[in-house]
Amino acid sequence: xxxSTTADTSPSAPIETVEFASDLxxxxxxxxxxxxxxxxxxxxxxxxxxxxxxxIGKPPADFYSLLWRGGFGTAFSLQNTLQxxxxxxLTALAMAIPARIGLIMIGGEGALVLSGFSAAAVALPLIGxxxxxxxxxxxxxxxxxxxxxxxxxxxxxxxxxxxxxxxxSLLLTYIAIAIMNFFVEGALRDPGSANKPSxxxxxxxxxxxxxxxxxxxxxxxxxxxxxxxxxFLMSRTTFGFAARITGGNPRAALAQGLPVGKLIVAxxxxxxxxxxxxxxxxxxxxxxxxxxxxxxxxxxTGILVAFLARHNPIAIIPVAIMFGGIAAAGGLIQRxxxxxxASVLVLQGLIFVVLLISETLYGRFAIFSGERSTSRT
Amino acid sequence: MTDSALATVLIAMIGGAIRVSxxxxxxxxxxxxxxxxxxxxxxxxxTLVLGAMVAYMTSYKTGSxxxxxxxxxxxxxxxxxxxxxxxxxxxxxxxxxxxxxxxFGVGLAFFFGKPxxxxxxxxxxxxxxxxxxxxPPALRVxxxxxxxxxxxxxxxxxxxxxxxxxxxxxxLRTTGDSAPAARAMGIPVDFVRFLATSAGGFLxxxxxxxxxxxxxxxxxxxxxxxxGLMAVALVIFARWDPLKCVIAALLFGAAGALxxxxxxxxxxxxxxxxxxxxxxxxxxxxxxxxxxxxxxxxVPGELSMSR
Numbered sequence: 001x002x003x004s005t006t007a008d009t010s011p012s013a014p015i016e017t018v019e020f021a022s023d024l025x026x027x028x029x030x031x032x033x034x035x036x037x038x039x040x041x042x043x044x045x046x047x048x049x050x051x052x053x054x055x056i057g058k059p060p061a062d063f064y065s066l067l068w069r070g071g072f073g074t075a076f077s078l079q080n081t082l083q084x085x086x087x088x089x090l091t092a093l094a095m096a097i098p099a100r101i102g103l104i105m106i107g108g109e110g111a112l113v114l115s116g117f118s119a120a121a122v123a124l125p126l127i128g129x130x131x132x133x134x135x136x137x138x139x140x141x142x143x144x145x146x147x148x149x150x151x152x153x154x155x156x157x158x159x160x161x162x163x164x165x166x167x168x169s170l171l172l173t174y175i176a177i178a179i180m181n182f183f184v185e186g187a188l189r190d191p192g193s194a195n196k197p198s199x200x201x202x203x204x205x206x207x208x209x210x211x212x213x214x215x216x217x218x219x220x221x222x223x224x225x226x227x228x229x230x231x232f233l234m235s236r237t238t239f240g241f242a243a244r245i246t247g248g249n250p251r252a253a254l255a256q257g258l259p260v261g262k263l264i265v266a267x268x269x270x271x272x273x274x275x276x277x278x279x280x281x282x283x284x285x286x287x288x289x290x291x292x293x294x295x296x297x298x299x300x301t302g303i304l305v306a307f308l309a310r311h312n313p314i315a316i317i318p319v320a321i322m323f324g325g326i327a328a329a330g331g332l333i334q335r336x337x338x339x340x341x342a343s344v345l346v347l348q349g350l351i352f353v354v355l356l357i358s359e360t361l362y363g364r365f366a367i368f369s370g371e372r373s374t375s376r377t
Numbered sequence: 378m379t380d381s382a383l384a385t386v387l388i389a390m391i392g393g394a395i396r397v398s399x400x401x402x403x404x405x406x407x408x409x410x411x412x413x414x415x416x417x418x419x420x421x422x423x424t425l426v427l428g429a430m431v432a433y434m435t436s437y438k439t440g441s442x443x444x445x446x447x448x449x450x451x452x453x454x455x456x457x458x459x460x461x462x463x464x465x466x467x468x469x470x471x472x473x474x475x476x477x478x479x480x481f482g483v484g485l486a487f488f489f490g491k492p493x494x495x496x497x498x499x500x501x502x503x504x505x506x507x508x509x510x511x512x513p514p515a516l517r518v519x520x521x522x523x524x525x526x527x528x529x530x531x532x533x534x535x536x537x538x539x540x541x542x543x544x545x546x547x548x549l550r551t552t553g554d555s556a557p558a559a560r561a562m563g564i565p566v567d568f569v570r571f572l573a574t575s576a577g578g579f580l581x582x583x584x585x586x587x588x589x590x591x592x593x594x595x596x597x598x599x600x601x602x603x604x605g606l607m608a609v610a611l612v613i614f615a616r617w618d619p620l621k622c623v624i625a626a627l628l629f630g631a632a633g634a635l636x637x638x639x640x641x642x643x644x645x646x647x648x649x650x651x652x653x654x655x656x657x658x659x660x661x662x663x664x665x666x667x668x669x670x671x672x673x674x675x676v677p678g679e680l681s682m683s684r
Contacts, residue, residue, distance in 0.1 A: 157663075157664060161667050164667065167609060171606070171656050175660070178652055182649035185649060300480060342488040348480060349480040349481030349485070352477035353459075353474070353481050355477075357466065359468045360469050362468060
């Protein structure tokens with residue numbers, strides 16, 4: 001706005017440079033706002049949770065020191081954290097990419113479970129027949145294709161029939177878990193798995209290794225690479241630009257002749273593929289077989305991670321590591337403080353609610369906008 | 378399948394429909410009130426679970442299941458009020474807040490509910506309608522109806538009447554169809570939506586009480602698996618009409634009772650598939666009804682879902 005007025009009056013070079021500098025200043029201030037508001041939400045919800053703990057008679061200071069020790073304090077706990085961050089990064093991408101095109105797609109858990117199960121299922125006839133370097137790519141391909149189709153279905157229904165994608169993707173999650181249970185407790189059950197019905201294991205020899213020098217599996221590297229690649233795709237390519245325009249105003253995008261339907265389905269399929277990669281690594285690196293452990297809630301925590309990262313693929317990495325730490329510390333906190341394992345759920349829910357409420361703070365503080373009048377839209 | 382087996386399945390499904398449908402009915406009626414005001418609350422799944430836990434805890438501590446129902450309703454109302462109060466702030470998205478409230482409610486329920494998984498709390502009594510009307514013994518069990526089922530039907534009829542014939546109903550519908558028009562009429566839009574979301578939360582809390590205090594009648598962490606969410610989808614299918622909500626709830630109840638009914642005559646294969654039946658049915662119903670012009674005609678104009 002300011003730029004156009006100055007350009008009208010005097011388009012001389014020195015003023016242009018001054019303009020550019022102040023534009024950069026405003027952009028920096030805005031970016032600072034995108035960091036400050038989520039941080040404020042984190043601190044506030046942390047304080048509220050401390051009050052909650054104090055009210056039920058547990059020392060908050062112990063909780064947070066145990067959280068640090070169990071999540072980040074030692075080399076062992078840090079590796080545990082990174083191990084858990086890997087599926088969180090991938091499921092957060094499954095939330096964030098559709099969010100850029102204006103969809104609230106929360107089917108990451110279902111896509112993870114079903115693609116993990118598919119990976120374990122296609123491996124069954126190949127175990128002992130095909131070598132590892134054939135088996136693992138086949139499993140990964142199956143997981144990615146199934147995940148992409150599963151979330152792509154919700155995207156397609158949204159576009160073709162106007163079915164609310166939030167509800168349908170969550171319904172698909174329940175259906176995915178039921179499908180896995182159906183096979184795991186029936187046709188594909190390993191008779192040896194008495195207490196916890198599972199498929200036959202893919203075998204220790206076929207498990208994917210860890211990143212050299214650590215106990216962290218390759219899923220973390222895959223997640224980080226995907227974050228960088230998808231950040232590039234969403235912010236530096238025509239596809240990403242079209243997707244963001246559609247997210248901003250679908251009607252304007254249609255009027256521009258953008259293929260809105262294809263974009264929606266494509267973003268959903270990318271999301272599903274990310275969750276599929278998570279499912280593949282859960283099988284190939286952690287469990288080795290499909291069972292109820294696949295539905296560990298990574299998909300749901302991933303939703304929160306994506307919101308905290310403001311659906312920015314790069315920001316997802318640190319946020320996912322933080323929540324990986326909270327999950328990793330859960331066991332220690334449970335043992336030492338006698339708190340139920342659901343305390344992590346309460347903390348996450350609290351952060352989620354406070355974070356979304358603090359969305360209202362954007363544009364309310366003059367220091368972040370530089371100028372007051374343009375900030376509130 | 379022989380005739381008697383078929384009859385067993387049918388009776389079991391009728392009984393199941395009546396038992397299973399009540400929570401669907403309450404959540405759907407609550408969500409209808411909320412959505413009529415122009416907001417969508419996706420967090421009712423969390424309200425349902427927390428309501429179930431609070432009801433069970435209250436019933437266990439006080440010995441009165443009806444106090445449990447009341448407590449569940451009040452906690453549900455508190456969650457609804459939080460949702461309603463927060464959504465009036467600019468830039469706050471009601472669908473996203475709903476997802477957050479879902480995880481928060483479930484988290485609280487699991488946190489405080491841990492000690493109550495083992496003990497047995499007094500449950501709600503049932504009304505033996507089958508005995509009163511002299512039904513054959515096979516039908517009697519199916520017709521043991523919980524009072525809440527009847528209360529739900531009464532609420533549905535009342536809402537159906539009130540939406541059309543009362544001043545409050547008009548205010549609610551105006552707020553939901555066009556906020557600018559409502560403001561021009563001097564209606565406090567945010568306050569009406571706050572009340573509507575709170576009322577919706579209350580009914581969802583009561584639905585939770587039914588789950589833990591009547592059927593299945595115990596508290597555990599797997600008690601509700603998506604009923605709250607399915608009920609939200611059901612409101613779209615029922616096109617925001619309270620009476621159709623009852624019919625849709627009965628349909629869903631019958632679908633949910635299919636698995637256990639078949640199991641009762643010895644068909645156990647595919648049990649997990651039949652467990653998925655309600656979800657698949659919901660999805661199919663959403664596909665069938667979402668895009669139709671008739672559904673679009675009835676949708677409250679302010680609903681973010683319809684835009």
